[in-house]
Amino acid sequence: MNILSPVGNPDEVAPLVEAGADELYAGLFPQGWYERWGRGSWPNRRGPGPANVETMDDLGRLADAAHKGKVPLFVAFNQQYYPDDQADFLLDIADQALARGLVDAFIVTDPGMIAALKEAGATVFASTVAVALNADSARFLSELGADRIILSRHLHLAEIKELAEAAPDLDLEVFLMNDNCYFEEGFCSTTHSMPGFGVYCMTPWELQVTEDETGGGITEPEERARWDFLVEEHREFLRHLGSRGHGEGKLKMPLGPCGLCAIPELMDLGIHSGKIVGREANLFRKIRSVQAVRYIRDAYRDSGDMRAAKGQAVEMRGDGPGCSSGYSCYYRSARDRSLIPLPPRPRGPRRPRSR
Amino acid sequence: MEDRGEDVLGGALGAPSRLYFGVEFCQHLMPTAADVAEARAWAEERGWGFTMLTPYVTDAFLPPVDEQLAALAPGTEVVVEDWGVLRRARAAGHLPVLGRGLHRLTRDPRLPDVGPEHLRGDDPPSSWQQGSLGSRRFRAFLKRSGVGRVHLDVPLQGLSPLPEGVPVAVHLPYGMIASGRICMVSSWGKPASQRFVPPRHCDAPCRRFTVALRAPWSRRDGGAESVPLVSDGSFIPLSHVLNRRRNALPEAEADPAPRFLQKGNTHFYRLEGDALEQAAAWAQESPVVDRVVLEPDLPM
Numbered sequence A: 001m002n003i004l005s006p007v008g009n010p011d012e013v014a015p016l017v018e019a020g021a022d023e024l025y026a027g028l029f030p031q032g033w034y035e036r037w038g039r040g041s042w043p044n045r046r047g048p049g050p051a052n053v054e055t056m057d058d059l060g061r062l063a064d065a066a067h068k069g070k071v072p073l074f075v076a077f078n079q080q081y082y083p084d085d086q087a088d089f090l091l092d093i094a095d096q097a098l099a100r101g102l103v104d105a106f107i108v109t110d111p112g113m114i115a116a117l118k119e120a121g122a123t124v125f126a127s128t129v130a131v132a133l134n135a136d137s138a139r140f141l142s143e144l145g146a147d148r149i150i151l152s153r154h155l156h157l158a159e160i161k162e163l164a165e166a167a168p169d170l171d172l173e174v175f176l177m178n179d180n181c182y183f184e185e186g187f188c189s190t191t192h193s194m195p196g197f198g199v200y201c202m203t204p205w206e207l208q209v210t211e212d213e214t215g216g217g218i219t220e221p222e223e224r225a226r227w228d229f230l231v232e233e234h235r236e237f238l239r240h241l242g243s244r245g246h247g248e249g250k251l252k253m254p255l256g257p258c259g260l261c262a263i264p265e266l267m268d269l270g271i272h273s274g275k276i277v278g279r280e281a282n283l284f285r286k287i288r289s290v291q292a293v294r295y296i297r298d299a300y301r302d303s304g305d306m307r308a309a310k311g312q313a314v315e316m317r318g319d320g321p322g323c324s325s326g327y328s329c330y331y332r333s334a335r336d337r338s339l340i341p342l343p344p345r346p347r348g349p350r351r352p353r354s355r
Numbered sequence B: 001m002e003d004r005g006e007d008v009l010g011g012a013l014g015a016p017s018r019l020y021f022g023v024e025f026c027q028h029l030m031p032t033a034a035d036v037a038e039a040r041a042w043a044e045e046r047g048w049g050f051t052m053l054t055p056y057v058t059d060a061f062l063p064p065v066d067e068q069l070a071a072l073a074p075g076t077e078v079v080v081e082d083w084g085v086l087r088r089a090r091a092a093g094h095l096p097v098l099g100r101g102l103h104r105l106t107r108d109p110r111l112p113d114v115g116p117e118h119l120r121g122d123d124p125p126s127s128w129q130q131g132s133l134g135s136r137r138f139r140a141f142l143k144r145s146g147v148g149r150v151h152l153d154v155p156l157q158g159l160s161p162l163p164e165g166v167p168v169a170v171h172l173p174y175g176m177i178a179s180g181r182i183c184m185v186s187s188w189g190k191p192a193s194q195r196f197v198p199p200r201h202c203d204a205p206c207r208r209f210t211v212a213l214r215a216p217w218s219r220r221d222g223g224a225e226s227v228p229l230v231s232d233g234s235f236i237p238l239s240h241v242l243n244r245r246r247n248a249l250p251e252a253e254a255d256p257a258p259r260f261l262q263k264g265n266t267h268f269y270r271l272e273g274d275a276l277e278q279a280a281a282w283a284q285e286s287p288v289v290d291r292v293v294l295e296p297d298l299p300m
Helices: A010-019 A033-037 A056-068 A084-099 A111-119 A135-144 A157-166 A221-240 A260-268 A283-303 A306-317 A320-325 B002-009 B033-045 B059-070 B083-091 B136-144 B238-242 B273-285
Strands: A002-006 A023-027 A073-077 A105-108 A124-126 A148-150 A172-177 A206-211 A273-276 B018-022 B049-053 B077-080 B095-098 B149-153 B168-172 B174-179 B209-214 B226-228 B235-237 B260-263 B266-270 B289-294
Touching: A002 A283, A010 A023, A010 A056, A010 A283, A023 A056, A033 A084, A056 A073, A056 A084, A073 A084, A084 A111, A084 B136, A105 A111, A111 A124, A111 A135, A111 B136, A124 A135, A135 A148, A135 A157, A135 B083, A157 A172, A157 A260, A157 B059, A172 A260, A172 A283, A221 A320, A260 A283, A260 A306, A273 A283, A283 A306, A306 A320, B018 B033, B033 B049, B033 B059, B059 B083, B077 B083, B083 B095, B149 B174, B168 B174, B168 B273, B273 B289
Parallel strands: A002 A023, A002 A273, A023 A073, A073 A105, A105 A124, A124 A148, A148 A172, A172 A273, B018 B049, B049 B077, B077 B095, B095 B149, B149 B168, B168 B289
Antiparallel strands: A206 B209, B174 B266, B209 B260, B226 B235, B260 B266
């Protein structure tokens, strides 16, 4: 399984390749975009700043560095949709990049854009935002021209197995580290490009639960207690969807959503690439993430000992409470409870029991 | 259904002529093939057309989808939220209709609260009032894929005129904000290992409960107890800043801010009052909107 790492600028390439990145992906926030479409619209799923390079020259330097390191460079054109003027603008840039041999593949959501880039001679990966939850969806996107299918973050290992076995000829990519979405990304119609508003799914909602039959609140005390408990736990879960600082292991690993202990199973399924999320992250976070994935991948490849590899994953992460709760897991079923060093979390209210 | 639909839009849209049956956003709520057959018969008795709604699904739920498709008359409209289901509907001889989830559109309910101060003077981007259908390449893709119709929501910020060439059906009064397989409601009463992961099986507590969501950004006039969130005209209550976890908003009964609704794994907004009337008028005036799908209740 290849390690796909985010990259933000040419200086990051060499350390990431040295850490173990086999593939790199970047974003492009082209000059002229702001002038034409303002601050409320982004050309990809990340905003301006460290998540994106801005000019063709920057992209050229990034590609040169990647290719010098013998790793391919992919670029995200992964917005859910592009009106014609934006698509024309980006396709013109894609043509220039392809003519100069800068981009080895584009990561794309919009089916019309996938087809247009294929016509232009590009290699195209179907973004997770395109939503492939089953083998037929993956096949559909492949028939459209996608050379790789990036699966949903929310598939269970068993579901990935079913999909992979039904489509053994397709290159599949999965998420491994750092950021999760609450909703299925392709079915989230909210935008992160609203300055001052934050992320919709992280809103500290006040939740009011009503019974449909009566239109009123929950009156039965035990049911009420269960809802109160669930709402508290839900807040805790939301806290785990993003970064939570650093682990207690030797690596001081950045603690975000994680699929480290699922790597052995994913390798057995023949998954082509494992993605580390976070183009905008600092280089330390990127390097540590690549190192961690590489360590587990190589350990399992060399030993074939799944249990040992999982144990190493838990130890390296150094996040006993997080591993114990499972709320940071991409693939919760991959956990081996006997390897998790801490008992269940002592915090929070107890889950009400049935009478 | 007819009576409540007429309530919603004051009867402006005339009598119903088609039944939409099924579910768009949760594979655990799919009706059985027997339910589909019964619903078909119900529609046929009344001389109504019949459209099947289908959700996004994992591999394990493709066989039930096949059973539903087999229970339909050839050429039935099948609304798809999944590329794989589209493929299967086409192969089964039905007419694929692109669902509102796969017709990508910015449906962020916060957009009406965005002012020039948030965008530092920039105009709101035109893309906020367009969706996938605004792309000629997407329309060409639809044609190649045998999609004969597109469904969409009217977002709170409104829509630009739609391009011609593809018939459109509009859902009213509920619009989908976001959906996903991680379902808080499904987690109700479940042990830790099964909370906040996509459920493999579900007892569907969403059939009993609805969750209303209230947030500070849904108000612009917080009064003396508020502090500016970004700049004048957009406020967050001071108590909310001091304690973001609970009891931070004004008394619910006295709060005119809009609520958003969670039914199962999906968040919805509801068009009401002037917004609903404007959306209905927009749909009626649009040369490409030839159908309104009335939702008498949350569409889950």
